[in-house]
Amino acid sequence: MEKFDACKIVRKNCLSFEPYVAGKPIETLKRELGLKHIIKIASNENPLGPSKKAVKAMKDIAEKVYFYPDFNSTELKMAIAKKFKLDIKNILVGAGSDELIEIIGRLFFTKQDEIVISKHAFIRYQMAVRLMDAKSVIVPMKEGLYHDLKAMAKACTKDTKAVFIANPNNPTGTYNTTKEFEDFMKSLPTNRYGLKPVVILDEAYHEFASYKKDYPDTLKFLNKYPNMIILRTFSKIYALAGARVGYGFSSDSIVDYIERIRPPFNLNMFAQVGAAASLQDKAQVTKSLAHVRKEMKFICDGFKKLGIKYVDSVGNFILFSVAPFAGKDVFKKMLCEGVIIRAMDEYELPGWLRVTIGTRKENELFLRKIKKVLGK
Numbered sequence: 159m160e161k162f163d164a165c166k167i168v169r170k171n172c173l174s175f176e177p178y179v180a181g182k183p184i185e186t187l188k189r190e191l192g193l194k195h196i197i198k199i200a201s202n203e204n205p206l207g208p209s210k211k212a213v214k215a216m217k218d219i220a221e222k223v224y225f226y227p228d229f230n231s232t233e234l235k236m237a238i239a240k241k242f243k244l245d246i247k248n249i250l251v252g253a254g255s256d257e258l259i260e261i262i263g264r265l266f267f268t269k270q271d272e273i274v275i276s277k278h279a280f281i282r283y284q285m286a287v288r289l290m291d292a293k294s295v296i297v298p299m300k301e302g303l304y305h306d307l308k309a310m311a312k313a314c315t316k317d318t319k320a321v322f323i324a325n326p327n328n329p330t331g332t333y334n335t336t337k338e339f340e341d342f343m344k345s346l347p348t349n350r351y352g353l354k355p356v357v358i359l360d361e362a363y364h365e366f367a368s369y370k371k372d373y374p375d376t377l378k379f380l381n382k383y384p385n386m387i388i389l390r391t392f393s394k395i396y397a398l399a400g401a402r403v404g405y406g407f408s409s410d411s412i413v414d415y416i417e418r419i420r421p422p423f424n425l426n427m428f429a430q431v432g433a434a435a436s437l438q439d440k441a442q443v444t445k446s447l448a449h450v451r452k453e454m455k456f457i458c459d460g461f462k463k464l465g466i467k468y469v470d471s472v473g474n475f476i477l478f479s480v481a482p483f484a485g486k487d488v489f490k491k492m493l494c495e496g497v498i499i500r501a502m503d504e505y506e507l508p509g510w511l512r513v514t515i516g517t518r519k520e521n522e523l524f525l526r527k528i529k530k531v532l533g534k
């Protein structure tokens with residue numbers, strides 16, 4: 159085949175990209191290591207699975223797959239609008255909140271812009287910034303691995319177009335309080351466009367954190383802060399990660415422009431009906447939340463017994479330290495034991511690992527194997 163050197167024509171800022179490394183799929187590891195029994199507790203999925211109503215809705219629509227889906231996801235947007243008592247013109251949907259993060263970047267970020275992001279925040283924010291050749295301004299976290307919202311507001315300049323906040327944050331599992339959030343919003347300076355920076359508030363784990371009294375109910379602030387975009391997902395609590403459905407809320411003007419560049423048909427028909435049906439099943443949510451709370455305690459008790467340091471988490475995952483060992487070495491040893499968790503090097507946390515709350519059986523196996531691998 160004739161050689162074609164794509165690097166000569168690729169946009170310069172894309173040359174240094176490395177493919178995103180997601181949690182290793184079970185089948186890949188089976189092939190690589192020849193193991194029969196493998197558990198994956200690596201990508202913050204919900205092991206109790208989706209609503210039966212969602213599964214039925216997706217099966218029922220299978221015969222209609224020769225049609226394009228509704229390019230606007232109207233029924234789903236209406237279901238979301240009804241649940242949150244909002245107008246449909248304030249609702250966003252994406253193929254995962256991940257797609258929304260990228261669309262927001264494509265819409266707003268240019269080479270002249272600074273985007274303020276916390277260190278150890280969800281890695282996809284920096285990737286969205288790099289994709290558009292804008293500049294990430296990285297602000298260190300506070301002691302205890304919290305977003306330092308005061309320092310983030312101080313880091314905003316005339317050139318700051320946006321700020322990303324994950325609340326709670328992945329991978330640290332920590333959250334910022336209503337007071338911290340409000341103080342932050344109030345203290346944001348005006349940029350060279352005469353506007354406050356766009357605040358992208360990523361609440362992928364919102365439902366898990368809501369039991370905390372001081373966790374912000376940000377929807378209440380939607381009218382007050384039209385520069386805010388709230389992002390949520392059906393991947394976590396609703397256990398539809400494989401269907402790829404994210405959603406969000408913002409002011410009319412922001413939603414209007416996002417809608418103009420959003421790819422049509424970005425949500426396939428299974429995603430649309432599965433997500434809408436999930437909203438009808440409160441029991442699936444209640445059960446999943448109770449499970450995570452109970453199993454989080456089980457894992458934390460296990461860590462305490464083994465003398466493993468961890469960060470208190472309000473998500474469905476937990477960050478723990480394996481120092482003085484390197485996280486990636488422990489990660490590899492755990493793979494050989496048939497347990498897929500997540501190394502944290504890309505988050506600049508090389509002595510740490512992240513594990514997702516699994517079923518009781520998975521959590522027991524995880525604790526047994528980590529004890530063995532760490533020689534505890």
Ligand SMILES: Cc1ncc(COP(=O)(O)O)c(C=O)c1O
Pocket residue numbers: 201202253254255256257280324327328360362363390391392393399402403404
């Ligand atoms: C903080 C955070 N935001 C966004 C996402 C993306 O989720 P999805 O694209 O599945 O909606 C994740 C996934 O792990 C996440 O942890």
